Amino acid sequence: MVQRLITVQLVYDSLTGNVRRFAQAVALECGGAELLDLRQQTPEREFLLLTYTFGTGEVPVTTRKFLQSHGHLLRGVVASGSFHWGRNFARAADLIAAEYRVPVVAKLNKGGTLGDRQTVSHWLRSMNGTLD
DSSP states (O other), X not given: OOOOSOOSEEEEOOSSSHHHHXXXXXXXXXXXXXXXXXXXXXXXXXXXXXXXXBTTTBOOHHHHHHHHHHGGGEXXXXXXXXXXXXXXXXXXXXXXXXXXXXXXXXXXXXXXXXHHHHHHHHHHHHHHTOOO
């Protein structure tokens, strides 16, 4: 079995594909971090949640339901949104972070940027103690 550089699992919820593509890119940058779709899989250990913001700044129902069962393993959150939402931009991250007392690792405008991927990858490596 191949040992992964990152032990924190990446769990994502994606509506349009932006969050899924971002999570896949981060997983690759981190040497193949384990990636789970929360609609199909459940985490076995602590995880970073990557989700989207729905409606007027709300947490998606699928994400909220998943966290009711697995929130005790949550270690950080990343959320996407659109700058056009103003103060509700990626607000799901703020709501989840406050409820589960975890850090907001990043807020993504739609699919995120290279800088966003680097921020999330750095956080993951720091959680695992494998900073360059």
